[in-house]
Structures are given as C-alpha cells and as structure tokens.
Amino acid sequence: MRMPDLTALLTATAVFTSALAFAAQADEVHVLNWKGYGADEPWAVAAFEKATGNKVVNDFFNSEQEMLTKIRTNPGLYDVVMINAAFNDQAMAEKLIQPIDTSKLPNYADISKDKASSPMLDHDGKVYGVPWVWGLTALAINEKSFDKPPTSIAEMWNPAHKGRVVIRDDAVEAVQFGAIATGQNINDIKDMDAVKTKLTSLMPQIKTFWSSENDWNQMVASNQIDIGTYWSGSADRAKTHFKLPVSLVIPQEGAVAWLDAFSIPVGSKNVAGAQAFINYMIDPKFYVEWVTKVGAPVSANTKAVEALPEDAFNRKVMGDPEVAKRIQFQAPITDKQREAYLALWQQLKVDVK
Amino acid sequence: MAAQTASRSGLKSALPLLAPAYLWLTVAIFLPLSAMVFFSFMTELPLSGKPWAFTLGNYAAFFSQSLYLTLLLASLRLGLEVTLWCIVIGYPAAYVLAKVLKGRSREAIFLLVILPFWSNGLVRIFSWAMVLREGGILDTALNAVLPFKINIDLMYSYPAVIIGLVHSYVPYMVLTCYLTLQAIDDSLIEAGRSLGASRLQVLKRVIIPLSMPGLVAGAALIFVPVVGSFMEPRILGGRTGTFYGTIIEDQFVAVFNWPLGAALSFILLAVVLVILAIASPVLKRAA
DSSP states (O other): OOHHHHHHHHHHHHHHHHHHHHHHHHTEEEEEEEETTTTTTTHHHHHHHHHOOOOEEEESSSHHHHHHHHHHHHHTTSSSSEEEEEHHHHHHHHOHHHHHHHHGGGGGGOOOHHHTTTTTTTTTTEEEEEEEEEEEEEEEEEGGGGOOOSSSSGGOOGGGGOOEEEEEEHHHHHHOOOOOHHHTTSSSSHHHHHHHHHHHHHGGGGGEEEOOOHHHHHHHHHHOOOOOEHHHHHHHHHHHOOOOOOOEEEEEEOEEEEEEEEEEETSSSSSHHHHHHHHHOHHHHHHHHHHHHHHOOOBHHHHHTTSOOTOOOHTTTTOOHHHHHOOOOOEOOOHHHHHHHHHOOOOOOHTTT | HHHHHHHHHHHHHHHHHHHHHHHHHIIIIHHHHHHHHTTBBBSSSSGTTOOOOOOOOOHHHHHHHHHHHHHHHHHHHHHHHHHHHHHHHHHHHHIIIIIIOHHHHHHHHHHHHHHHHOHHHHHHHHHHHHHTTTTTHHHHHHHHHSSSOOOOOOOOHHHHHHHHHHHHHHHHHHHHHHHHHSSOOOHHHHHHHHTOHHHHHHHHIHHHHHHHHHHHHHHHHHHHHTTTOOOOHHHOOGGOOOOOHHHHHHHHSSOOHHHHHHHHHHHHHHHHHHHHHHHHHHHHHHH
16 A cells, blocks of 8 residues: 555645745736836835735836836736836737726725826726826926026026036927927827927937936036936935935926826736735835835825925925926827837937937 | 768768857847848737738838938948047057067057956946046046146047947957967068068058958958947937937837837848948958
C-alpha cells in the first residue's frame, strides 16, 4: 500500500504548492502609472502593504499611447491602471477596462459629485474610472524675473521674454493652449487658422520645448527661463519639494484642466486588491501626506482637499470658484484629430528652424 | 574539381561558426524589420484592434507634405557637417596615435579617446547641457580667465547639436583611421621624404591615399546614424532641434502611428542607400 500513499502525498504537495502559487499571485497588485506620480511613493506602498497584505508591483509608461499599448499587449498582467479621463472612452471601447463596483470603495462616496458623474468615466450607468486627482496645464513663472505675477496669457508673447519662454513638446497641449489664447473652446476648435497664426507668432519667443518636469526645474534653477506652460502639480512640487522660485499663474483667459482616474483592466487577477489600492489612493490620509511630503495635484475627494491647511495652494487657489469658472476640462479627442494636431505642430516647429 | 571540393568543405566547417551570428541576425533584426516593412503598407496597426487594409498612403504622405523633405534635407546636412568635423578632429588624433606616440602615452591617449564610448549616451548629452548653457561651465570658465565679458549660451542651438553629435561619434573616426594609419609602413614615408617630397606632399601623396579605406569606413559609420539621430537634437537643439529622426519618433511615441513612422524610416533607409551607392565608385577609386 505504499504506492497510493506516495501518490496521495504527491497530490497533496502539488495542491498545496499550487495553492501557494495562486495565493502569491493573488496578493500582488500590479499598478501601471506615470513614474513618480503618487502610486510609487515608497512610504505609500509600505503603508498599503502593511494595511492590506497585498504586495504592490509598479510599472510605468511615458505617454498615454504607451499605456494603451501596454494594456493591449499584456492582458491579465495589470490590476490597476491610471488613465487620463480623456482616454477612458477609448480604453472602454476597446474593451481594455472593466466596470468597477464602487460599493467596495468606502472613500468613493466623498468624491466630488461633478467628477464622479463625469460622462467621460461613466458609461451606461457603470463606472469605468474612479476620479483620483485633477490639475491644470497653466503657466508658471520664474519669480526672479517678475516683480508682480502676470495675469494674462499674453505675457508669453511679451518681447521682453524673447528666448526665455518654454512650451511643452506636445501637439495636443500646444494646440489647446493656442485655442485658449484665441478665446476658443479647447474641445471644439472652430478657427484652426487663428490658432496656427497665434502659435506661429509665439515660436520666435521659445527657448526650447520641454518634455519632463526635470527639464523645467533645471532651466529655472539655472535662471534660463522666465515663463512657460506647466502643470499645476509640478509647479507645486517645484516650490515645496525642490524649493525653486516657481509660482503657478492661472491666466484670466483660462487654462486646460485634466482629470486622472484609476481603472481596473479586463482580466485582472486581483480585483479585490485593485479595489483596495484605488480606495487607498483616494484616501484623505494618503493625499495629505503626498501633498506635504512631495507636492501633488488636487484630489477629486472633497474630504481629502478639506483635510489640507486652509491656505494650501490646492485648497485656496485651485478650490476658488472664480478659477473653476475659467478652466476647461479636456474631452476625448479622436486619433484623426490627434494626427492633425501633430501635423500642425510639426509644421510650426519646422517653420521656425 | 579539387578546388571546388575544398571550398565546399570550407563552407561546411565554417557553418557552425556562422550559424550563431546569422541566427541572431535573423531573429533580432531581419524578422522585426520585415514586420516594420509590412506595417509601413498598412492603414492601421493590427495591435489596436481596428480594421486595417493595405495602402501606399504612408509613402505618399512623404511626398504630399513639404515638411518631410525639408527635414530630410536638414538631417542629411547635419550628417555631412558632423562627419566633416569628425574627420577634422579625428584624423589628426589618429595620426598622432599611430605614428607619433609610443608605449604608455599611446595607451593613455587611446583610453581618453574611447572613454566616451563607455559612458551612457544620455549622461554625455546632459553633461554637455551643463557645459554649454548660459552661466554654465564654459561660460563661467571663459569669463573667469578673459579680461572682457563675453556671453556664451550655446545650449538649445544648432551648434550645440553638432558639438554633442561630434563628441559621440568622433571615436569611430579615430579608431578606423588609426587602424589603417598604423598599417602604413614607416619606410614608405621615409622613402618619400628621402626622395625630396615635402611633409605636405607626403601627406597628400602617401599617407592620405593609403589611409583612405579607414576614412571612408569611419565616414559611413558616422553619417548613417547621425542622419537618423533624434535624442541629441531633441535635448540640445531646443527650438531648432526638429529633424527627420525626431518626427519619426513622434509618430511612434506621440500618436501611435507606427505605419507612417515605419514608412518614413524606410524612405530614410532608401535615401541613405542611394547616397552610399552613388558615392561608392568615387570612394572605391579614392581608396
């Protein structure tokens, strides 16, 4: 009777190891996000792992297109993915992300109503994205170059700053910036020629096209630039974390606003872990720590913003109803539009050579 | 008959030696490159899950817009200028290494020449950024020495791109020229001198013709990658840093339009091959 014993033992071992393997896999939460954007902060990962027993595995992308490619080509690998709301529609249409059961996210109830009910994230009454943070692509100035912060977007065209102006090397951002400068709706640009003329006259002012926060901060640190387009969260980080003379300006003409949200890809192996992670990311405690230690955009969770000190930039300026009136949220754009914007942007860059 | 058998058995014994290299080339270069050729004739990338069809539109796009041709010419000019500067800087250095220096000092200088090879490309470019900008190392150092005030801000300009690229590629020129120069028999130079040729004549009639293969190989090794370069122009060129390579990168990274990006790349490949083909008889005669 030794043989069956052995078989039983082997079977038991096999079952046991496969259960272990399954458990190890189920306990991992694979997160796809920009690098250095909250979800990979070591203190945050440690706190989440301690509280829930899940292990966080971070992966990063450098552009929205790369993010979409990564979830298209690795089905089942990721459990949480950070998607700009303007891209949520496309991800859902390609069946890359699944509806989220918000009843499993205790913090979801505190998300501001206008963000939670955004038509970019909710489709057919189902939630495909949990609003996380929002921010602006506005202007930022080198405080050393200004006695008084400017109020108008026209400052970018001021001849006094010739050769000391920067703009991001991004066709969509550049075209939408041009739309604001010509008083148009960023999501429905009627007069593309006006945008082109306006941007053409900006090009001789430009020092360089920046592509990362690091570019911007280095140029300010070495006093090479006066003014340029910048992201609100990055300007905050430059000031609080890197102690640079940077301040954000929300021009009277308006600014481009974006909303970042978390989604769960189709085929996620650890939906419960993903839900716990997203819930942690919108938790006021995490948010306050993120703002204080690192600098961050504005949380979509109203309780989280209220937990900030009263004079905090993200509460005082970004929460100002006057600001809310001026900003325009980015809506989805089609591939055709994006290619047309890129063609326009490349033409502008060639003409200035 | 005997010769034929010998050559066949030579091939047979060479096969195990060739196989790893060719297997690697097939898997790592030929297959992805064929996939890219295939993509360049498609309307959409199959990865995106959208319906696709075959088209010549991506190649037609190159001819329908003047911007691609303008940039291609700018990139070819950049390639020529960088190659020229590499010859100007690299050839004398190679000559000194091969013919003047001996022993320890040669090893030390040789090490200095190939040192850029061992550092990461991005590190090199970012260190140039620190040197070239206004208030940077070059500006501060020159103003500390010179009695008058000068303002050096080369960063974000065409010269900055040239400087960065020449720095990255000059070791190729030094290495290829060094090998051919070293192979020149010193007695040929001595014979020329003893027969009454001036130093310049020896250089023109003996040294340069004999080292021509190295110069040509170095020039080709530099010209081809520089024409397609995108990292150096983007980081050092600023407003003027848009080249053919950077717009190909945009198609792949910014708009996920691989078919157009692939088509633009193959047009570049074709142009470079045509240039090398036209140049090869001239160069062969020279060599």
